[in-house]
Structures are given as structure tokens and as C-alpha cells.
Amino acid sequence: MRVAVIGTGYVGLVTGACLAAVGHEVVGMDDNPAKIAVLGQGGLPIYEPHLADLVAQTARAGRLRFTTDVAEAVRDAAVIFICVNTPPRPDGEADLRFVESATRRVAEHATRDTLLVEKSTVPVQTGHWIQKTLALYARRPGLTFDVASNPEFTREGMAVEDFLHPDRLVLGVAHPRAEAVLRALYAPIVEGRFACPVHPDCRVDRAVPVLVTDIASAELIKHAANSFLALKITFANAVADVCEAAGADILEVVKGVGLDKRIGRAFLNAGLGFGGSCFPKDLRAFVKIAERTGYDFTLLKEVTRLNAHRQVQVVEKLRQALWILQGKRIGLLGLAFKPHTDDVREAPALALARRLLDEGAAVQGYDPQAAAKAREAVPGLTICPDPYAAAAQAEAVVLCTEWPEFVGLDFARLKAGMVRPLILDGRNALDREALTALGFEYLGIGRGRPVPTPPRTP
Ligand code: UGA
Numbered sequence: 001m002r003v004a005v006i007g008t009g010y011v012g013l014v015t016g017a018c019l020a021a022v023g024h025e026v027v028g029m030d031d032n033p034a035k036i037a038v039l040g041q042g043g044l045p046i047y048e049p050h051l052a053d054l055v056a057q058t059a060r061a062g063r064l065r066f067t068t069d070v071a072e073a074v075r076d077a078a079v080i081f082i083c084v085n086t087p088p089r090p091d092g093e094a095d096l097r098f099v100e101s102a103t104r105r106v107a108e109h110a111t112r113d114t115l116l117v118e119k120s121t122v123p124v125q126t127g128h129w130i131q132k133t134l135a136l137y138a139r140r141p142g143l144t145f146d147v148a149s150n151p152e153f154t155r156e157g158m159a160v161e162d163f164l165h166p167d168r169l170v171l172g173v174a175h176p177r178a179e180a181v182l183r184a185l186y187a188p189i190v191e192g193r194f195a196c197p198v199h200p201d202c203r204v205d206r207a208v209p210v211l212v213t214d215i216a217s218a219e220l221i222k223h224a225a226n227s228f229l230a231l232k233i234t235f236a237n238a239v240a241d242v243c244e245a246a247g248a249d250i251l252e253v254v255k256g257v258g259l260d261k262r263i264g265r266a267f268l269n270a271g272l273g274f275g276g277s278c279f280p281k282d283l284r285a286f287v288k289i290a291e292r293t294g295y296d297f298t299l300l301k302e303v304t305r306l307n308a309h310r311q312v313q314v315v316e317k318l319r320q321a322l323w324i325l326q327g328k329r330i331g332l333l334g335l336a337f338k339p340h341t342d343d344v345r346e347a348p349a350l351a352l353a354r355r356l357l358d359e360g361a362a363v364q365g366y367d368p369q370a371a372a373k374a375r376e377a378v379p380g381l382t383i384c385p386d387p388y389a390a391a392a393q394a395e396a397v398v399l400c401t402e403w404p405e406f407v408g409l410d411f412a413r414l415k416a417g418m419v420r421p422l423i424l425d426g427r428n429a430l431d432r433e434a435l436t437a438l439g440f441e442y443l444g445i446g447r448g449r450p451v452p453t454p455p456r457t458p
Contacts, residue, residue: 001025001185004077006102008035008066010046010159010277010343011119011152012083017051018163020058021197022188028066029073039066047342047369050160054197070102071109079185080106081119081150082130092284094123103130106145107137113144115181119152121222121282123289127172127215146178149215151222156276157340161198164189168209172218179212186210223286227300230279232267234303237310240270240446250446251428270446272348272400272426273310275337280304280346311352314398314426315359317443321422322395326360329419331394333387334401334427336370344373348426349400353381366390368403388417396422402429411438 001024005016008030020026030036035045042059044052058064067073074080084098099122106116116134118126127147134145149172154162169186173179188194190210196202213221240250250270258265274280283300290297315325322328337347344350349365356363357380364382366389367374375383384390387406391397391414399406407429415421415438423435424443435442 001078001181002076003027003185004029004073004080005083006030006070006073006080006106007083007085007098007120008032008039008045009083009085010048010156011154012081013039013044013046013051013055014048014154014159014163015081015083015119015152016064017054017058018160018189019185020061020064021054021164022194024063024185026058026064027073027077028064029068029070030066031068033068036066036068048159049157049340050197054160057197070105074106074109074114075111077110077114078112079115079117079181080110081117083119086120086122088281088284091288093288094121094281094285096122096126096129099126099130100133103133104137107134108139110138110140110143110145113146115146115148115178117148117150117182118219119150121151121226121278121285122149122219123223123285124216124219126219127174131174144177146173146175146181147215148173148178148182149218150182151218153222153225156343157338164194164196164198165202166208168211170218170221171210171212172215172221173212174215183210223282223289226279226282227286227303229267230274230283230307231299231303233269233274234306236268236270237273237445238306241313243446244448247448248446249448253446269427271310271428272314272352272445273307275346275348275351276343277345280307308351311348311355314352314424315355317424318356318396318398321424321441321443322420325356327362328395329362329364329393330356331384331390331392331397331418332363332365332381333390333397333399333406334403335365335367335374335381336401339401339403340369342367342369342373344370344377347374347377347401350374350378350381352398352400352426353378357381364390364392364394365400367401368405388414392417394418395420396424398424398426399429400426402427406430411435411440415440 003024003026005012005028008028016026016028082102084102086094089095127149131147171182190208243250254268287297287300335349353363364384366384366387371383422441428444432442
């Protein structure tokens with residue numbers, strides 16, 4: 001099928017490259033000429049595992065190309081994805097001006113009956129506004145525009161895998177025509193009929209569940225899913241605080257809780273809090289959406305508040321261990337908002353770096369991918385070429401992002417360079433016993449030492 005993708009950020013690039021990989025003919029369009037120039041030369045403006053190869057392969061095969069010309073992108077397209085960004089306004093509400101302008105331009109330049117699909121995360125009722133905008137600005141008489149909501153559930157760092165092997169597909173439609181187009185588009189993915197670039201020998205043992213709903217419900221599924229995951233993490237963080245005070249171990253507690261099939265173990269990892277371009281923004285937007293319907297979503301407001309407090313708690317832990325923070329050197333391992341990405345948007349590591357700098361500490365950090373973006377975001381932070389340099393002369397090292405390579409570090413070497421061997425494992429990713437045996441003072445999150453049982457009085 002001929003597909004246009006408007007917006008070549010994370011969502012647009014992954015959508016375009018994956019749809020091209022399963023056989024469609026895709027044109028990616030973006031207003032940013034610098035981005036299109038990079039893509040045209042075979043580069044990627046972001047780091048995402050497998051994506052560079054996928055873009056290169058599909059471009060070579062003639063199934064993926066890029067343009068800044070919206071008319072060229074939408075010409076003859078049977079499906080047009082809107083993947084533009086929806087940044088938060090100061091009050092938390094999503095700013096939909098790019099969605100509106102993309103819709104207007106589709107209305108003006110479409111040359112055939114087409115399906116416009118919202119892929120960006122948008123508030124409920126956006127589909128309704130898109131439909132109205134199309135009707136208002138359509139240039140050619142007689143064209144039929146359908147609208148659908150098809151939220152994406154891909155995680156950064158796993159986006160290609162998540163797109164090609166989704167847990168489910170949600171198709172929010174207002175007309176069976178739109179459902180038929182989307183089912184045809186996704187058939188290779190639903191039936192596992194494509195060469196998997198992530199696991200070349202992978203077998204798909206069941207068809208992907210497809211949920212067809214009305215447009216408003218599909219829009220709400222996205223916000224509700226992200227909010228629930230953020231809530232789940234925050235719950236684990238709260239239990240971790242109780243564990244720490246009570247002398248229990250959060251790792252054991254979430255193991256026991258997560259074995260309940262109704263709960264599951266995923267997204268119960270306590271730590272420095274969640275970040276990224278999705279959870280914090282989507283939570284605030286969902287609170288606003290609810291507010292418009294007259295519902296005060298105090299539960300989600302509290303999640304946002306508790307999450308922002310995670311880094312304050314880490315600063316307090318360091319203060320308790322080091323007494324005075326001013327003038328002390330602190331090393332940060334991992335600066336991206338999570339492993340396998342170079343994205344530092346709302347990264348807990350950078351929020352922590354800013355707080356420590358405000359305290360007058362000297363902060364030095366290392367990240368395998370996010371160094372350049374971190375340097376730009378926090379100018380006072382010293383970026384180091386490797387983890388050992390980030391620990392050099394430090395009074396404490398904080399593991400902020402659990403990149404797998406940190407687990408295998410030469411900790412004796414790391415310790416040798418430090419002024420004081422204090423390690424705060426902000427993601428509970430390291431081996432507490434091994435580090436303690438090496439002579440580190442180890443602090444985790446919610447990993448209380450068992451409180452000694454008081455001797456029984458005879
Ligand atoms: C999230 C959702 O997981 C995707 O399903 C969704 O499609 C995406 O947002 C989106 O809306 O586009 P993403 O933001 O890429 O994906 O990252 P996650 O893997 O969900 O992690 C988010 C944050 O939560 C990270 O900072 C991570 O460190 C933190 N986290 C995650 C925890 O602190 N504990 C956990 O147990 C899991």
C-alpha cells in the first residue's frame with residue numbers, strides 16, 4: 001500500500017521504516033529540512049536499536065523515501081499517518097497545533113480517497129476535530145476522508161521490536177472502510193508474514209490480537225495505558241520507601257507481588273523515578289482531559305508529585321551519607337532517561353544532576369549514548385569519556401540509568417579512583433553483596449537491611 005507519514009520523529013520514523021519493512025511503499029515527510037537532509041544521506045537524527053539498518057535496507061529497496069514536500073508525500077497515499085509532536089502547553093494540556101496544520105495540509109493536497117490515522121498521542125475528541133478540519137479545508141470535491149485512531153505502544157530502545165511484535169493493535173474507527181484499510185495494512189504484522197530484522201529466526205506462534213473500537217475509546221486507551229504504567233512504577237517506589245524503613249527488600253517484595261498473574265512483575269522496578277517524553281507529559285495531559293470532563297484525577301496528580309520527589313530523596317540520601325554536599329565531587333553513571341536510548345527528555349539523571357549542582361556539588365557523568373544531549377541540556381555537568389572517569393576523585397557514584405554495561409564494570413578499578421567508595425544504586429541493578437565484599441558502601445532503593453530481632457527476655 002502507498003503510505004505517507006507526516007512527522008519523522010521517533011514515532012514517525014519507526015512507523016515508516018517498519019511499514020516499509022513489511023512491504024508497503026512509504027514516504028516520510030517532515031518540515032525540518034535539516035532532518036530530511038540527514039535521512040536522505042542515510043543518517044538518523046536519533047539513536048534507536050535496529051532502526052538505522054531498517055531505514056537503510058528499505059530505502060535501498062525503494063520502499064522508503066523522505067521529503068519536505070507535503071503534496072508529494074500525500075499524493076496517491078491510501079493511508080496517511082499523523083506522527084507530529086504534541087508538546088505540552090504550560091498548563092499540561094497537549095498543544096495540537098501541529099496536528100491541525102498537518103490535517104489542513106492533507107485536506108488541501110490529497111489526490112484520492114484516503115484514511116488519515118492519528119498515531120501521535122492525542123487527547124480524546126481529537127479525531128472528531130480532525131474530521132471537521134478535513135471537511136472544512138478539503139480542496140477537491142468528491143474525495144472521501146476517513147479518520148482513525150491507531151495509538152502506538154512502542155517503547156524507546158525497543159521500538160522496532162514493539163512495532164513488529166505488538167501485544168495488541170488498537171484500531172479506533174468510525175466506518176468499516178477504515179477498519180478494512182488498517183487490517184490490510186497490518187496483515188503482515190498480525191499474521192507474522194515478514195522477515196524479522198530483530199530476531200531473524202523468530203516464529204510468530206499466535207496472531208496479534210486486534211481490538212476494533214470507536215475513535216474516542218482508542219484515544220483514551222493510550223492515555224489510560226501510559227498512566228497505569230506510571231502509576232505502577234510509582235506504587236513500587238512507594239513500597240520501596242516502606243521497605244527501606246522497615247528493613248525489608250523491595251526486590252523480594254515485587255517478586256512475590258508480581259507472581260500474581262493479575263499484577264505481573266513488569267514495571268515494578270523501584271528507582272529514581274520515570275522520565276522520558278511520554279509518561280510525564282501524558283500524565284499531565286490525562287489530568288487535563290479528565291478535568292475537561294469534570295473529573296478531578298487526584299490519583300494521577302499524586303503520581304506526578306511523588307515521581308518528582310524521587311530525585312529529592314536521592315539528594316537527601318547523599319546528604320545523610322556525605323553530610324555536606326557543597327564542593328563534593330559526585331559521579332553519575334547513565335544520563336539517558338532509560339537504557340538503550342540517547343533521549344534525555346525529563347531524564348531523572350539530569351534532574352538529579354541539576355539538584356546536585358544547585359547544592360554546589362561538582363557533578364560528572366557518563367552515558368554510552370546520551371553524552372552530547374546531556375551536555376546540551378545541563379551545561380554545568382562535566383561529561384566523561386568512560387565510567388571510570390566519571391567516578392574519578394568522586395565521594396559518591398550514583399547509578400542513574402541501568403545500561404547493561406554498568407553491571408560488568410571493573411568495580412575494583414572504579415573504587416581505586418574514588419575518594420570514598422560510596423555507591424548509590426538508583427536502579428537496584430548492581431550486585432549488592434559483590435560490591436560490599438569489594439569494600440564499597442552500597443546504598444540501594446528500598447533495600448533495607450533486616451532489622452535485628454530483639455533478644456527474647458527469658
Ligand atoms: C512508554 C510506554 O512504555 C510505551 O508503551 C509507549 O508507547 C510510550 O511510552 C509512548 O507513549 O510513546 P517509553 O517512554 O519509551 O515508553 O519508556 P518506558 O520503557 O515505558 O520507561 C519509561 C520510564 O519509566 C523510564 O524512565 C524508566 O526508567 C522508568 N521505569 C520503567 C521505571 O522506573 N521502573 C520500571 O519498572 C519501568
